[in-house]
Amino acid sequence: MTKKLMYLLGIIITILVGTYFFMKCCSCCGLPTSDTNSVSNTNEETKTPVEPEATSYPFSLKGNGFEFSNNDNFNFKTSEFKYQEPLSENVNKGVAALQQYLDKDATNAVTITGFYTDEEENNSAYPNLGIARANAVKNYVVASGVSSSKLNIAGQLMDSMVPKDSIYYGPVAYEPIVAEDNTAEMDALYLKIKANPLVLHFKTGEAAINLTTEQRQKIADISTYLDKVEDAMCTVVGHTDNTGVRANNINLGLNRAEFAKQYLIGNGISSAKINTSSKGPDEPIATNDTEEGKAQNRRTVVTLK
Structure with missing residues (x-):
C-alpha cells in the first residue's frame, strides 16, 4: 500500500470518527438534531387546543x-x-x-x-x-x-x-x-331597611340604573322581606327639586317612581308588592339654593311600608 493511499485512508477514518463523536456529544448535551421525533414534537405543540366539554347540571x-x-x-x-x-x-x-x-x-x-x-x-x-x-x-x-x-x-x-x-x-x-321560624330575623331586616332605605338618583327615560354594591344588597334585602312576610309591601316615592310649577313636579316625581317600579319588576319583584307615589318638591333633604342641593333632592326612595 502506497504512502499516498494510506494518507487518504487516514483522512477518511478521521472524518468518520469525528462525525461519530460529534453526533454522540450533541445527543448527550441535548442540542437539537434533525431527526423525525423533533419534527413530530413540533407538530404536536402547534396543534389547536381542544375545547373543554360543556357542563350540564340536572x-x-x-x-x-x-x-x-x-x-x-x-x-x-x-x-x-x-x-x-x-x-x-x-x-x-x-x-x-x-x-x-x-x-x-x-x-x-x-x-x-x-x-x-x-x-x-x-x-x-x-x-x-x-x-x-x-x-x-x-x-x-x-x-x-x-x-x-x-x-x-x-x-x-x-x-x-x-x-x-x-x-x-x-x-x-x-x-x-x-x-x-324567621320572625325575629324578618323583624330585624325590616328595621334595617327602614333605617337605611334605597335611594336612587337618575333621570326619567334612562334605559338602565347603575347600582353600587351596597344598593344591590338593599334590593336583595327588600326582595327577601317581601317573599317571607305575608302582605308585606314596598313603597317607591319620587321627589324633585323646586324648579318650576309644583303640579308639574308632582307628576315628574311620580314618573320617576314608576320608572323605578318597572326596574324592580324587571328584576323579579312582583308588581302587586309595589306602591308608587310622589312628594314632588315638598320633602327636600338639602337646600334648593345650590345645584348640589337640588341634585340631592331629585331622588327616588325605595323602602318598606
Missing part, C-alpha cells in the same frame, strides 16, 4: 326520604339572569316534584342556588348573577303555586362552568332544608 332534589332527578333544568345565556324559553316538559316535572316535596311536610323548604362565573357581567339588581338567576327560577316556581316563604335563594361562584353556544345548561341547584 334538575335534582334529594333529601328527607325524597328523591327526584332528570337531565333537563333551567338554562341561561351568559351574562343573563332570565332563563331560556320555552321550558321543556321535564323542567315542569321538576317543578311539580319540588312542590310535591314541600307539600309532603310543613317543615320542608328548599334553597335554590344559582351559579355564575367571574367572566360574566352582572346586569341585574342583585349582588351577583347567581342570586338573580335563582330569583328568576323562584318566581317561576311561585307562579306554579308554591309559597315563596318556603323558598330561599342564593348564589354560588362556579368558574368551572363551560357554556355551549353561549348558553349555560342547568346552572341551578336545589337543596332541601328545614323551615324555621
Whole structure:
C-alpha cells in the first residue's frame, strides 16, 4: 500500500470518527438534531387546543326520604339572569316534584342556588348573577303555586362552568332544608331597611340604573322581606327639586317612581308588592339654593311600608 493511499485512508477514518463523536456529544448535551421525533414534537405543540366539554347540571332534589332527578333544568345565556324559553316538559316535572316535596311536610323548604362565573357581567339588581338567576327560577316556581316563604335563594361562584353556544345548561341547584321560624330575623331586616332605605338618583327615560354594591344588597334585602312576610309591601316615592310649577313636579316625581317600579319588576319583584307615589318638591333633604342641593333632592326612595 502506497504512502499516498494510506494518507487518504487516514483522512477518511478521521472524518468518520469525528462525525461519530460529534453526533454522540450533541445527543448527550441535548442540542437539537434533525431527526423525525423533533419534527413530530413540533407538530404536536402547534396543534389547536381542544375545547373543554360543556357542563350540564340536572334538575335534582334529594333529601328527607325524597328523591327526584332528570337531565333537563333551567338554562341561561351568559351574562343573563332570565332563563331560556320555552321550558321543556321535564323542567315542569321538576317543578311539580319540588312542590310535591314541600307539600309532603310543613317543615320542608328548599334553597335554590344559582351559579355564575367571574367572566360574566352582572346586569341585574342583585349582588351577583347567581342570586338573580335563582330569583328568576323562584318566581317561576311561585307562579306554579308554591309559597315563596318556603323558598330561599342564593348564589354560588362556579368558574368551572363551560357554556355551549353561549348558553349555560342547568346552572341551578336545589337543596332541601328545614323551615324555621324567621320572625325575629324578618323583624330585624325590616328595621334595617327602614333605617337605611334605597335611594336612587337618575333621570326619567334612562334605559338602565347603575347600582353600587351596597344598593344591590338593599334590593336583595327588600326582595327577601317581601317573599317571607305575608302582605308585606314596598313603597317607591319620587321627589324633585323646586324648579318650576309644583303640579308639574308632582307628576315628574311620580314618573320617576314608576320608572323605578318597572326596574324592580324587571328584576323579579312582583308588581302587586309595589306602591308608587310622589312628594314632588315638598320633602327636600338639602337646600334648593345650590345645584348640589337640588341634585340631592331629585331622588327616588325605595323602602318598606
